[in-house]
Amino acid sequence: MNWQETPPLAPVQIELPLTSDALAEPFRQPAADGFILGGFAWRHAAADATRPVVIINAATSVRCRHYSRFADYLFAHGLDVITYDYRGIGESRPASIKGLNATWTDWGALDFEAMLKRAQHEFPGQPIDVVGHSFGGCAAGLGASGQLIRRLVTVGAQFAYWRDYAPAHRWRMFGKWHVVMPLVTKICGYFPGKRLGWLEDTPAGVVRDWSTPTARYETRPSGRRINDRLPFATVTANTLAISISDDPYGTIAAIERLLDYFTGSSRTHLRITPEDIGETEVGHFAFFRSAYQATLWPIALSWLQNGELPPDTPGRTVPRSHPN
Template identity: 25%
Template sequence: MIQERFEVVVEDGWCLDVLYLPATEPVRGVALLGHAMMVDRRSLDLPKGKGLASTLAANGWEVLLPDLRGRGASGPSAAQGADWAYDDLVRYDLPACVAAARQRFPGLPLVVVGHSLSGHVSAAAEGAGYYGQSPDAHVFFAVNMWAPSLEPLWWRRRLKGLAAWGLGVLVMLFGRFPSRWIRMGPVDEAATYMRDIVRFWTEDQWKSEDGSVDYQEGLAEVSGPVLAWIGVADRLLAQVDAARQWTDGLSSAPVDFRLVGRGDLGLAFDPDHMTLVTDERARPVWLETVRWLDQRLLGSSDGD
């Protein structure tokens, strides 16, 4: 498959590297794929050439894979001393990438496919009005937000609280979040960004740093159709009950919320937070995503 890379310069001057995977004809639309935290865009096409991104491209979707700031070719990285905030991703990175996608492929429907971080960042961006033209749809893989009010079980609240405390301690010790050192992922995260994640939990508020933008309230402004996937084996990071509580905030959007495990759609395993997008055995989920997009955006009765 021919691939192309290009740069998107965002409003605050950061340069984001975007990988383009061309669609197989006939072209259906544009899929902007956003990665999770502690990883980069490579996580969205594993195994390379056979993963989620390549599956979408092979089924008629022009695929754009940005590395958000601080990873891949969108450096400098946190390990190199760079810093950024959660608000930077919401206000600058994804809106710039969506605008670039609209400019590059005018007239085509556009869907943001967000894994974990990029899913809630895109929802926050739309809710805050940062998109010039909002995505026509969202597909969320393992997306939710950690906040005590969104966690129904006391013992998971306790566990998440301890995890948030640990995140804060590591940032204080290292001046960044050392994902690689503790083997949680290949990309270290910036100190300010991780403090924001901890703040969302400790203050039980998903808001901008200055408090002027309430991202949780903004979910009601997301209007396009949403497909939300949660894996049965995702027992903490995006556990189904907490994820459903978060997704319920999308009160103006038609939401198709799906919990998938062994036997569903022919799956031979129980997907967790990462394997929902990184394991080739999740291909039935990816193909069902194509069918859903065909139905919701293109009016097909059953997809191709």
């Protein structure tokens, strides 16, 4: 099977939690095929059927611990939270990933689907919301139980079609992710991203999905096996797609390309420039760093709590040129 996602142009500093270990409960969860996934849950003591439980879908080859401070923030504002790693990554990594049969479609159809089922079972009756970073936004549309999602927030969400990369970075990114990465993967049997400073080690199937230069998800290697039954349209969630103008992956074209798959959802695309929040750069990964707790995190929180943007939301909404 295969995958797709795109780390930054330079080595990324992943922010690990300072306080979350005391708040989060580790768990193990089998997917439908028996693969054991690892993750963490932030759970309030008192049951409340009106309290949302939020599943956070990571970017490709980013450990779920990168989102722990953001999970702390949501928990402090009254939400329950689940973070987890896709098979082959972080808490869900076996001793070796060489030869591991894992693809992007597996990450959505099996791993994310397992988290939807876990949320339904462990937090019975509570609304289920999702935050998806980069490929994590695509994964939100690949679970068979996508109709369970009430609200969806995506950040820089796309599936790495190379022509959608920002023009100033496009050829460098194409060489790195669509030439070098698959060649190294062919030699090693997996992509040794950690050794190279390019995020986590990554299964070969995910690399094939990512590096295949096609404009449609269903024509990626693992997407072809679900060509006639892509489940995106079953998601009816009120959806907010956040993009940052200096994110070379999350261009308007890339965000809209993914949003076009969520035909059953109401969709709002919010475009923010670094200058809108008094910064000079933000990029693809920084949204979930605690430095943006006061400026960016309230946007996602408001959508999860109310399904609306706060009155003082920075940026602008992008008119949808392809409503269907």
